[in-house]
Amino acid sequence: ARRLAGGIDMQRMNDTKTVAAIDDEPSASKPGNLANATPADLYDAAVKLEKQTAEADRQARAAELALMHGTSLAKAMQKTESPPADRPNLTPILRKGDATAGQQGGVQTVGDLNAYRTAMTRASSEARDMARRAERRAGTRSPTAARKLVHGSRANNQRHAALARLSRTSGQRNYGRVVDMTALQMAGWAGGAPGSQLDFGLRSDGSGLGGEMIGGKSRGKVRLKEKEVVANALPGRMLTEASTRKGFLYLDTWYIIGPWSNWSRADFGVIHPPELSIDLDAVYHDGRFANRPEHPDHKLRWHFVQSDRIAIQPPRPTFSATYYAYTEVYSDQTREMLVAVASDDMAKVWLNGDVIWTDIGQSGWNLDEGFRRVIFTKGFNTVLVRFENGPAYCAFSVLLCPPDLVPRD
Numbered sequence: 001a002r003r004l005a006g007g008i009d010m011q012r013m014n015d016t017k018t019v020a021a022i023d024d025e026p027s028a029s030k031p032g033n034l035a036n037a038t039p040a041d042l043y044d045a046a047v048k049l050e051k052q053t054a055e056a057d058r059q060a061r062a063a064e065l066a067l068m069h070g071t072s073l074a075k076a077m078q079k080t081e082s083p084p085a086d087r088p089n090l091t092p093i094l095r096k097g098d099a100t101a102g103q104q105g106g107v108q109t110v111g112d113l114n115a116y117r118t119a120m121t122r123a124s125s126e127a128r129d130m131a132r133r134a135e136r137r138a139g140t141r142s143p144t145a146a147r148k149l150v151h152g153s154r155a156n157n158q159r160h161a162a163l164a165r166l167s168r169t170s171g172q173r174n175y176g177r178v179v180d181m182t183a184l185q186m187a188g189w190a191g192g193a194p195g196s197q198l199d200f201g202l203r204s205d206g207s208g209l210g211g212e213m214i215g216g217k218s219r220g221k222v223r224l225k226e227k228e229v230v231a232n233a234l235p236g237r238m239l240t241e242a243s244t245r246k247g248f249l250y251l252d253t254w255y256i257i258g259p260w261s262n263w264s265r266a267d268f269g270v271i272h273p274p275e276l277s278i279d280l281d282a283v284y285h286d287g288r289f290a291n292r293p294e295h296p297d298h299k300l301r302w303h304f305v306q307s308d309r310i311a312i313q314p315p316r317p318t319f320s321a322t323y324y325a326y327t328e329v330y331s332d333q334t335r336e337m338l339v340a341v342a343s344d345d346m347a348k349v350w351l352n353g354d355v356i357w358t359d360i361g362q363s364g365w366n367l368d369e370g371f372r373r374v375i376f377t378k379g380f381n382t383v384l385v386r387f388e389n390g391p392a393y394c395a396f397s398v399l400l401c402p403p404d405l406v407p408r409d
Contacts, residue, residue, distance in 0.1 A: 040094035043123045047087050050130045064276045079286040080273065085133065087126055093119040133281065144275045144350045144384060159187050167358040178371040181356050182336060185375050205319045205392055224368040230310055233399065239331040239376060249400040250310040251327055251383065255280055255302040258314055258323030261288040262388050268348055268358065274324040274384065288321055310397045311365055317394040325385040325396065331376040340399040342369045346388040347396050352381050362390045367399060
């Protein structure tokens with residue numbers, strides 16, 4: 001309050017002198033620099049270009065983070081990293097192949113020739129990987145409404161607000177009930193559709209801390225035969241008419257990142273980078289253990305997790321922590337599905353950028369905490385889960401149920 005009384009230092013907030021002009025064309029890509037280039041020149045240019053685009057991507061993400069948190073760009077840059085891949089140094093071998101065979105510095109033996117061919121194959125593979133990463137960065141969109149709400153239309157902002165209200169469980173009669181989200185989902189389309197913790201082998205943070213988080217609601221109206229579902233549900237992320245998997249399907253494959261500290265409070269208003277954009281190569285420096293260099297989660301990176309059980313956990317559960325999990329579900333056509341979401345303790349879930357579930361309060365993991373009737377569009381559907389831990393156990397699940405499991409209202 002004292003700082004605000006003295007006015008906002010707009011010069012500091014808008015200080016971009018340490019940031020490159022991200023709209024400038026990277027020097028390595030200018031046509032004049034690539035004319036008559038050798039394979040070694042092209043590989044060097046590609047490596048330099050990847051580093052430039054990674055830095056531009058970092059600056060763009062930092063700018064979004066600064067906008068959402070109302071902080072300076074310099075401070076946001078300290079919390080954001082988007083490193084390029086560690087590419088092999090193929091230049092010396094490629095240079096030897098570029099020279100005329102038999103001349104000084106050129107290919108002298110059959111072994112030199114084979115090494116050159118191997119290096120060319122490796123360089124081609126590395127270049128394809130660079131292109132895929134660049135396309136992914138360029139095509140990344142916000143997995144939540146966070147970015148949309150900054151410049152969105154009034155009508156769309158109202159739609160997201162309505163989705164947020166409908167998604168909540170605590171404090172309303174939605175907990176344990178089936179809530180139909182399909183109408184609000186379709187309203188956003190323009191031009192058409194695009195048991196107990198120990199029973200299930202969950203790992204726990206044994207510090208005994210984090211218990212000050214508020215308590216959640218008990219389970220509600222619709223009940224599943226939990227042990228039967230757990231025994232028979234199949235893993236997968238693909239919905240097709242030809243599939244033999246007609247029953248319960250749980251999402252088993254995720255990328256998970258965290259922990260950030262939540263101070264044992266239910267505050268989804270604190271936004272972390274994964275809510276702005278998904279960059280599976282990113283590294284973040286503002287996590288729960290940022291001040292402990294010896295800790296394995298000192299720097300936050302995405303971890304690939306494939307589970308053989310419905311309840312999904314982070315690699316290293318800890319108390320008073322925020323985690324994110326990201327996956328994609330493929331559907332061969334636009335279809336309506338019934339989704340059961342469960343978490344220990346709290347969770348928020350977005351499907352294709354629309355929030356469909358918000359659970360506030362400390363509670364155990366139970367399969368039938370609540371159901372959402374939603375639409376999966378044709379193609380790949382993004383699913384982002386933010387899950388929060390108070391004390392001890394930390395887990396979530398997203399279970400796709402037969403649509404007719406519960407009759408429509």
